[in-house]
Amino acid sequence: xxxxxxxxxxxxxxxxxDHLGCYGNEIVQTPNIDSIxxxxxxFDRFYVSCPICMPNRATLMTGRMPSLHGVRQNGIPLSLQxxxxxxxxxxxxxxxxxxxxxxxxxVSPNKTEISLPVSDPEKAEPSEANAEARQNQWGDGRYDxxxxxxxxxxxxxxxxxxxxxxxxxALAIGHSDRVRGHYDRWIGERHSDPDSLRGPDNAxxxxxxxxxxxxxxxxxxxxxxxxxxxxxxxxxxxxGREKNDNPFFxxxxxxxxxxxxxxxxxxxxxYDPADIPLPDAFNHPIEKLPxxxxxxxxxxxxxxxxxxxxxxxGCSEEEVREAIALNYGSITMIDDVIGRVLSTxxxxxxxxxxxxxxxxDHGDFMGDHQLLLxxxxxxxxxxxxxxxxxxxxxxxxxxxxxxxxxxxxxxTSILDRAGVGRFNGMQGKNLSAIAAGDEVHDSVVIEESQxxxxxxxxxxxxxxxxxxxxxxxxxxxxxxxGELYDLENxxxxxxxxxxxxxxxxxxxxxxxxLARRMMDLTDTSPLTTGHGP
Numbered sequence: 001x002x003x004x005x006x007x008x009x010x011x012x013x014x015x016x017x018d019h020l021g022c023y024g025n026e027i028v029q030t031p032n033i034d035s036i037x038x039x040x041x042x043f044d045r046f047y048v049s050c051p052i053c054m055p056n057r058a059t060l061m062t063g064r065m066p067s068l069h070g071v072r073q074n075g076i077p078l079s080l081q082x083x084x085x086x087x088x089x090x091x092x093x094x095x096x097x098x099x100x101x102x103x104x105x106x107v108s109p110n111k112t113e114i115s116l117p118v119s120d121p122e123k124a125e126p127s128e129a130n131a132e133a134r135q136n137q138w139g140d141g142r143y144d145x146x147x148x149x150x151x152x153x154x155x156x157x158x159x160x161x162x163x164x165x166x167x168x169x170a171l172a173i174g175h176s177d178r179v180r181g182h183y184d185r186w187i188g189e190r191h192s193d194p195d196s197l198r199g200p201d202n203a204x205x206x207x208x209x210x211x212x213x214x215x216x217x218x219x220x221x222x223x224x225x226x227x228x229x230x231x232x233x234x235x236x237x238x239x240g241r242e243k244n245d246n247p248f249f250x251x252x253x254x255x256x257x258x259x260x261x262x263x264x265x266x267x268x269x270x271y272d273p274a275d276i277p278l279p280d281a282f283n284h285p286i287e288k289l290p291x292x293x294x295x296x297x298x299x300x301x302x303x304x305x306x307x308x309x310x311x312x313x314g315c316s317e318e319e320v321r322e323a324i325a326l327n328y329g330s331i332t333m334i335d336d337v338i339g340r341v342l343s344t345x346x347x348x349x350x351x352x353x354x355x356x357x358x359x360x361d362h363g364d365f366m367g368d369h370q371l372l373l374x375x376x377x378x379x380x381x382x383x384x385x386x387x388x389x390x391x392x393x394x395x396x397x398x399x400x401x402x403x404x405x406x407x408x409x410x411x412t413s414i415l416d417r418a419g420v421g422r423f424n425g426m427q428g429k430n431l432s433a434i435a436a437g438d439e440v441h442d443s444v445v446i447e448e449s450q451x452x453x454x455x456x457x458x459x460x461x462x463x464x465x466x467x468x469x470x471x472x473x474x475x476x477x478x479x480x481x482g483e484l485y486d487l488e489n490x491x492x493x494x495x496x497x498x499x500x501x502x503x504x505x506x507x508x509x510x511x512x513x514l515a516r517r518m519m520d521l522t523d524t525s526p527l528t529t530g531h532g533p
Contacts, residue, residue, distance in 0.1 A: 004094075004247040005393065006354040007414055008234075008345065010036075011060075011251065012334060013053065013101060013175070014258040014374065015360035017046070017386040019331055027271070028328040032339035033388070036356050040390025041435045042400040047444045047467055049407050051362040051374055051382045053103050054078075055447075056407055060361075061085065061104065061164060063411040063426035065447055068523050072449040075112065077105040078164065080141040083423045085411035086165025086249065092420045095246045097168035097237050100230040100253035104164055105146040107173050112451070146173050148180045166251075170233040172226045175255050176262040177218040179226040186233075187224050197224075207269065212322040213307035213315075213372070214260035222265040222333070230254050231337035235344045242348060249414070252341060256330040259364075259373060261322075263329035270332060271325040278317060279324075281368040281379070281492040288494050290483060292377055292455035292476075293369055311454060312365055312375035320367030327366065351392065355417060358388040359410065368492075375455065376448045378465040378474050378483075379493055383446050389431050391417065397435060404441040404467065405434050425525030443468035443517050466514040473510045484510070 022037035171181035300314030365371035412428035453459035
């Protein structure tokens, strides 16, 4: 066995920090994730770089902000030329594996329909190779390797390896009971017609009326559900380490608890919606609603809300109670199979030399401010996520810390712990040093760039948020207003102090701090190749 540490990174999808027992939730049952926290450090103020899957997962892989790695929004693949921390681990002799959701490339074949440049018939258009700022931007490899049509249209298709630094890959592409990729082949070996189990048209009868949008009682049994697949493939990888002395990094990535809400079997009824309290932030005073949230709630009142898509919409009390109950079911199922993974880690003798990390890619409103899902509204439930770092060799790690940290710090921390140097351009710090107070962020920045216009904002709008000390400051690109919240005295983020004369000086100071922080986050790559002035 190598004396270098192994790493098990467990990541869920769209999972709020306060939907875990170790983060104070007294209803959802998560004893196995809680056990990781008992042996490690819980980061209480851990923030995403962007509350969208692809941008934040690209930050996880590169340690760089979305404005640098280029994945500004879903639908922009991470460049195959981007350096990832897993490539550095592989170069240093680590075996690297990804099981489950990847989402570094697009998973939807739908074509972009809006917010594209309009061709000028009076001008000659650039060639395809010169159409982007980087020549031949998408000509260096396949960027359709996570698209379901690729898998269905090319029998036996396999991604080109290594895949963003991963030497082993077992993909679960998609969400809920409609996952494809390697999982599709796995379930196909265990059931003669998996498609007869998928989706709302094949759903089992529920023992109650379903109120939550995008929710049904899936016909896929627990033992064939994607959550089980991810766990079993992870366990298989760990069991195979007995014959391999190389250190390893494995990312165990669950597609849940993302919507649609389809926890299978017993997990569908595990939590009764009637027992679920409304979130404290549900009843946002109408007169205090910021314009973009008021626009979302108005859409619902006027019957214009798109409740079948990916973006947030206004929700009723019944809908949010049920969504939370089903979400809890998905989380507890994940926790149960994590217990199996951790048990394998122990029985194989790997636990004593394996750093276990738990996090997610972003949160969900889950009823806060009468919203479900996610949007470019940077409330804490969407941008603040769980992160637990448990290192069996660190006997002095604090149980918890409220020092600021974020997704951008994960790859640098893993490389530092592995004894592998960082590549030029990484922007994070070391989580262990942050927990000890030896390194600090005076602020964290969240970047979001949206293609579609919604919430009263124009297409291609951008949002930038800074968390500093007890404050949250947010700008939108095409508004003459912003948001300023005192998170210590107003944790529910009801009172926007942006226009409050008593906070004008604080607002000005934070705006300057954000400007300086964004300057700090500009690129340092590449290094100079010659003598400057």
